[in-house]
Amino acid sequence: MSADIKILLAGDQEQSKTHLRGVLNSFEKVDMISYRDLKAELDRLAPDLIFLIESDKESSADAIEYIHAVNPMALVVFIAFSQNFDVLKSVMRAGIIDFFILPDENAMLYGRLDSIVQMVVQRKKQLMETAVSSQSFKRGRGKIYSFYSGKGGSGKTLISSAFAQTLKFESTAQVIFIDLNLHYGGAEAFLSIVSNRSFADLMPVIDELNESHIRNVSQVEKLSKLEVLLSPRDAEVAEHLPEGFIARLLRTCRRSYDFVVVDLPVAMNIHSYAALEESDKIFYILNLDTPSINTLKQVEGLFRRLGIETEGRLEILINQVGKENEIKPNDVKNIISYPIAAKFPRDFKGVQAHINKSEPFRKEPNEKKLIPFAKGIRKWVVQMVE
Numbered sequence: 001m002s003a004d005i006k007i008l009l010a011g012d013q014e015q016s017k018t019h020l021r022g023v024l025n026s027f028e029k030v031d032m033i034s035y036r037d038l039k040a041e042l043d044r045l046a047p048d049l050i051f052l053i054e055s056d057k058e059s060s061a062d063a064i065e066y067i068h069a070v071n072p073m074a075l076v077v078f079i080a081f082s083q084n085f086d087v088l089k090s091v092m093r094a095g096i097i098d099f100f101i102l103p104d105e106n107a108m109l110y111g112r113l114d115s116i117v118q119m120v121v122q123r124k125k126q127l128m129e130t131a132v133s134s135q136s137f138k139r140g141r142g143k144i145y146s147f148y149s150g151k152g153g154s155g156k157t158l159i160s161s162a163f164a165q166t167l168k169f170e171s172t173a174q175v176i177f178i179d180l181n182l183h184y185g186g187a188e189a190f191l192s193i194v195s196n197r198s199f200a201d202l203m204p205v206i207d208e209l210n211e212s213h214i215r216n217v218s219q220v221e222k223l224s225k226l227e228v229l230l231s232p233r234d235a236e237v238a239e240h241l242p243e244g245f246i247a248r249l250l251r252t253c254r255r256s257y258d259f260v261v262v263d264l265p266v267a268m269n270i271h272s273y274a275a276l277e278e279s280d281k282i283f284y285i286l287n288l289d290t291p292s293i294n295t296l297k298q299v300e301g302l303f304r305r306l307g308i309e310t311e312g313r314l315e316i317l318i319n320q321v322g323k324e325n326e327i328k329p330n331d332v333k334n335i336i337s338y339p340i341a342a343k344f345p346r347d348f349k350g351v352q353a354h355i356n357k358s359e360p361f362r363k364e365p366n367e368k369k370l371i372p373f374a375k376g377i378r379k380w381v382v383q384m385v386e
């Protein structure tokens with residue numbers, strides 16, 4: 001079990017992180033992060049054990065308090081470079097299981113590593129047992145999947161809503177769909193939902209947000225029982241959403257649902273940024289033409305500048321595959337480095353018929369007669385949940 005533990009090295013000095021990575025070379029799951037990225041990434045990475053390295057600029061005690069607030073089960077070991085009693089006292093007070101002053105206590109760190117790991121393993125085991133006995137097993141770490149593209153009209157809303165509904169039909173998972181197109185919405189038409197409620201109604205309770213608040217505001221798609229959080233569809237309301245709102249919303253959803261499916265607008269703002277940061281996977285929707293490829297390259301640059309990690313996270317969904325495509329799906333592999341998760345056909349007739357009637361693509365599990373687009377989505381979902 002010790003091979004299973006997830007370790008996070010947090011600090012601003014690359015050299016110390018690399019050194020510690022060496023000390024921990026028998027562990028596979030080790031992530032490294034700066035103080036600055038800790039806030040955005042901690043919830044997603046969900047480490048069991050954190051080595052927090054002293055920083056010149058940032059308060060380690062504040063960082064530890066933040067860690068305990070977001071992830072109360074994680075254990076923290078502090079790494080200092082000098083015997084500053086004030087610093088050590090403050091981190092002890094914030095809650096750590098051990099500290100080491102490097103390089104003097106390097107040997108001591110090696111010596112104690114086993115017992116620290118044992119402590120983490122014990123803690124994990126206890127947690128699993130209480131989770132099983134309180135029937136809350138598996139809850140608490142749902143996946144957040146965001147659907148994005150730098151190009152408007154590429155199929156983000158169509159694919160994300162069909163994905164969420166199909167996932168609900170093809171599995172026993174708890175699924176919630178969130179429409180983050182703050183100004184115009186869009187998903188309500190594909191899912192045939194009429195309501196004035198939106199996640200903006202959660203603003204007054206955001207600081208104590210829990211599952212029942214969310215269920216009070218969410219709508220249910222009647223056929224699949226998919227839960228849906230609609231967008232406020234109002235520029236003024238969107239203006240007033242505080243920074244941190246979306247991160248809070250997504251983290252609470254992740255604790256209560258197995259899958260949180262997020263439909264994003266093209267425009268990048270603090271809320272889309274927050275959703276991308278929290279996501280376990282970002283599905284980028286690509287059409288097979290030169291402008292779409294160029295836009296992807298631009299988005300890549302934007303993500304890099306914003307520090308949004310794409311490695312192991314961003315996957316491509318090719319949409320509108322058809323005979324008249326300018327580029328062939330196989331050529332895409334040579335142009336881009338991201339994995340291609342699925343391809344969906346251009347299905348003008350089938351898709352249009354559903355949109356005109358404002359009818360979702362799926363009506364029941366194991367449906368026989370599906371339009372080609374819905375078949376494509378089902379194939380992808382089935383292969384994902386297997």
Ligand SMILES: Nc1ncnc2c1ncn2[C@@H]1O[C@H](COP(=O)(O)OP(=O)(O)OP(=O)(O)O)[C@@H](O)[C@H]1O
Binds near residue numbers: 265321346
């Ligand atoms: N595979 C497809 N087959 C047929 N039509 C499609 C397909 N994908 C998308 N479309 C068409 O493109 C339109 C736009 O799709 P959608 O609203 O999902 O795009 P979007 O990326 O969410 O757009 P926006 O940037 O405005 O949010 C749909 O109404 C549909 O008519």
Ligand SMILES: [Mg+2]
Binds near residue numbers: 181
């Ligand atoms: Mg859309």
